[in-house]
Amino acid sequence: MAISAKTINETEFFYGHKACAGCGGSLAVKIALKVLGEKSIAVVPAGCMSAVGFNYPQLCFGCNAIISTFAGTASMLTGVEAGLRAQGITDFHAVGFAGDGGTADIGIQALSGAIDRNDDILYICYDNEAYMNTGIQKSSLTPFGAKTTTTPAGKNIRGNIRPKKNMFEIVAAHGISYAATASVGYLPDFMKKVEKAKNIRGTKYIHILAPCPTGWGAAANETVELAKEVVDCGLWYLSEYENGEFTINNRPKEFTSVEHYLKRQSRFKHLTDEDIEIITNARDKKWEYIDKHFAK
Amino acid sequence: MAKEFLSGDEAFAYGVRLARPQVVSAYPITPQTIVVEKLSEFVEDGSLKSEFIHVESEHSALSCAMGASSVGARAFTATSSQGLLYMAECLPYAAGGRFPIVMMNANRSTALPWNIYGDQRDSLSQLDSGWIQAYAQTAQEALDLALMSFYIAEDKDVSTPFMANLDGFVLTHTYEVVDVPTAEQADAFLPKFETENKMSLDKPKNLAFSAGPDTNTFFKFKEHCGILNAKEVIPKAEKRFSEIFGRKYTGLTESYKTDEADYIIITLGSIAGLVREVVDKLRDRGEKVGLLRIRYMRPFPNEEISATVKKAKAAAVLEKDISFGNEGAVYTNVNSALKKADLTLPTSNYIAGLGGRNISAEEIEGIFAELKEGKTTVKFIGIGGEQSGDQR
Numbered sequence: 267m268a269i270s271a272k273t274i275n276e277t278e279f280f281y282g283h284k285a286c287a288g289c290g291g292s293l294a295v296k297i298a299l300k301v302l303g304e305k306s307i308a309v310v311p312a313g314c315m316s317a318v319g320f321n322y323p324q325l326c327f328g329c330n331a332i333i334s335t336f337a338g339t340a341s342m343l344t345g346v347e348a349g350l351r352a353q354g355i356t357d358f359h360a361v362g363f364a365g366d367g368g369t370a371d372i373g374i375q376a377l378s379g380a381i382d383r384n385d386d387i388l389y390i391c392y393d394n395e396a397y398m399n400t401g402i403q404k405s406s407l408t409p410f411g412a413k414t415t416t417t418p419a420g421k422n423i424r425g426n427i428r429p430k431k432n433m434f435e436i437v438a439a440h441g442i443s444y445a446a447t448a449s450v451g452y453l454p455d456f457m458k459k460v461e462k463a464k465n466i467r468g469t470k471y472i473h474i475l476a477p478c479p480t481g482w483g484a485a486a487n488e489t490v491e492l493a494k495e496v497v498d499c500g501l502w503y504l505s506e507y508e509n510g511e512f513t514i515n516n517r518p519k520e521f522t523s524v525e526h527y528l529k530r531q532s533r534f535k536h537l538t539d540e541d542i543e544i545i546t547n548a549r550d551k552k553w554e555y556i557d558k559h560f561a562k
Numbered sequence: 563m564a565k566e567f568l569s570g571d572e573a574f575a576y577g578v579r580l581a582r583p584q585v586v587s588a589y590p591i592t593p594q595t596i597v598v599e600k601l602s603e604f605v606e607d608g609s610l611k612s613e614f615i616h617v618e619s620e621h622s623a624l625s626c627a628m629g630a631s632s633v634g635a636r637a638f639t640a641t642s643s644q645g646l647l648y649m650a651e652c653l654p655y656a657a658g659g660r661f662p663i664v665m666m667n668a669n670r671s672t673a674l675p676w677n678i679y680g681d682q683r684d685s686l687s688q689l690d691s692g693w694i695q696a697y698a699q700t701a702q703e704a705l706d707l708a709l710m711s712f713y714i715a716e717d718k719d720v721s722t723p724f725m726a727n728l729d730g731f732v733l734t735h736t737y738e739v740v741d742v743p744t745a746e747q748a749d750a751f752l753p754k755f756e757t758e759n760k761m762s763l764d765k766p767k768n769l770a771f772s773a774g775p776d777t778n779t780f781f782k783f784k785e786h787c788g789i790l791n792a793k794e795v796i797p798k799a800e801k802r803f804s805e806i807f808g809r810k811y812t813g814l815t816e817s818y819k820t821d822e823a824d825y826i827i828i829t830l831g832s833i834a835g836l837v838r839e840v841v842d843k844l845r846d847r848g849e850k851v852g853l854l855r856i857r858y859m860r861p862f863p864n865e866e867i868s869a870t871v872k873k874a875k876a877a878a879v880l881e882k883d884i885s886f887g888n889e890g891a892v893y894t895n896v897n898s899a900l901k902k903a904d905l906t907l908p909t910s911n912y913i914a915g916l917g918g919r920n921i922s923a924e925e926i927e928g929i930f931a932e933l934k935e936g937k938t939t940v941k942f943i944g945i946g947g948e949q950s951g952d953q954r
Binding site: 307335347 | 584585587612613615618619621622623626627629630632634637761766768769772774
């Protein structure tokens with residue numbers, strides 16, 4: 267039976283934690299574990315998810331789980347997988363949940379190593395576009411224009427001046443078994459992708475956009491809406507990489523307003539019309555590329 | 563038991579094969595590389611059934627080993643120098659997680675200046691990381707340590723990672739005849755790794771958690787107790803070892819002609835072999851000198867050291883280390899042991915062999931000669947001129 271809101275596991279595997287209200291990252295973890303089930307072994311680096319869910323004696327994972335070093339999500343996953351396989355145990359899912367900093371910055375080397383070896387692990391990056399656990403600092407996945415505590419928006423510099431690193435295609439360039447992008451605004455799509463990854467041998471990578479109301483400057487009840495809108499306005503996209511080919515899962519016929527998406531978040535409040543034009547142009551260029559190179 | 567002509571690195575790899583680790587994470591670095599090369603050959607020829615993981619860095623080597631250990635697999639890795647420092651974050655992590663990983667470290671100088679030769683500043687800089695630290699003198703001891711290290715580390719009361727140190731090149735790359743035990747003997751010695759400190763599918767666990775100010779001291783105290791418990795387990799392991807293999811080891815330290823000795827050099831690692839020769843030579847001349855070799859820096863042999871030197875007139879610590887701005891770390895530790903035992907004999911520190919500089923028999927004789935002056939000094943050997951004086 268295909269995975270859906272109706273068929274998904276009722277059991278909670280990430281429950282009772284103290285994430286901020288409206289946390290997109292914890293929603294991604296919760297849903298992924300429901301799809302993967304009780305035989306999951308979660309590796310979570312130092313970061314939001316470990317900070318909110320792993321405080322002795324309050325331990326919030328209902329399945330096996332362990333905190334890795336910040337840089338060591340993928341390498342610890344490798345060890346977990348190899349250690350169990352060496353004991354003849356194969357009925358499990360080694361899954362990592364790391365944020366954007368833990369994935370695209372400090373953890374990229376270990377992740378690249380694991381993909382290179384094609385270790386049988388699933389790596390999920392919950393991307394909230396900055397180092398949120400330490401108090402909203404810029405990562406390489408912070409988008410252009412965003413105000414963070416290390417990219418303040420002042421008279422001279424208007425927030426982050428660099429575009430978001432293209433982590434999905436960097437991962438795909440390894441020739442990985444399976445990679446996908448997702449958004450907590452489109453959970454059925456995410457669930458399907460986790461379900462698919464669950465049944466593929468080798469390294470799998472899912473990059474899920476997960477708004478952080480605290481860091482983005484939005485209301486706690488706007489997380490899902492924001493995560494939908496970022497896809498609908500074309501600044502994020504749902505796609506897959508498999509057998510050497512990219513596929514786009516959703517091609518909006520018309521994009522919704524970029525300005526509307528940006529201006530509802532305080533991290534983008536300072537942007538000028540020119541800034542928004544730069545962002546919109548970059549979006550159009552990206553979609554030109556997608557339309558040309560991604561299958562529909 | 564078969565006799566083979568092996569280097570220190572090779573001997574250690576043979577020992578590791580006998581211990582049957584289920585996961586080996588490997589990254590090359592001179593002068594450790596031969597260990598992982600040899601293990602990869604063993605995996606290829608089928609004589610070692612291990613998951614051999616080609617990690618992309620030392621940080622990942624130890625992180626991977628922790629992952630394996632966290633699900634109850636026996637894990638091994640090896641490193642040296644810059645590699646040890648690169649994985650430094652993972653050292654207290656493995657110790658705090660109580661993962662009994664075994665790691666061989668080929669002692670090598672640390673940059674800058676770059677240097678691939680042996681000294682012990684790499685491992686001694688990590689004394690506080692929570693690992694058991696042993697120092698081998700010979701290739702035979704290296705092989706035997708490889709086997710015993712798993713026994714000691716995996717003991718339930720210890721459950722602490724184990725760093726076995728071999729002097730770079732001087733021991734890792736020099737050949738000697740080594741007794742290689744049979745697999746049957748090794749299996750009789752080393753029990754299967756069993757632990758409750760693991761994630762299992764039957765009994766899910768959350769490992770490697772955060773512990774706040776209210777509970778943190780408790781966990782750190784337990785970690786301290788674990789490494790102290792090795793003091794009981796090491797003699798137990800050595801007794802069992804001698805019963806099966808016939809070779810005897812002497813615990814945290816090894817004494818040579820220290821009974822009735824007036825002057826004692828305390829050192830560690832391969833240089834002890836040369837000190838022993840000098841002791842023999844001076845004893846032939848009627849001089850009452852001796853050698854105390856530290857085999858384990860952690861747990862530290864406080865009682866053994868004070869008991870051995872308590873009747874001596876003076877002692878010197880000869881070490882390939884300097885804790886910049888103070889003195890050699892071994893010297894600091896030794897002095898602390900003596901102080902705790904209310905011993906007041908003069909002690910001197912000789913910093914030697916840095917970056918692989920040769921330490922000669924004449925220099926060791928010179929140390930014994932200076933000890934008679936009854937002074938307390940800190941000296942660098944091998945820089946010449948006025949600077950070779952007291953550097954306290």
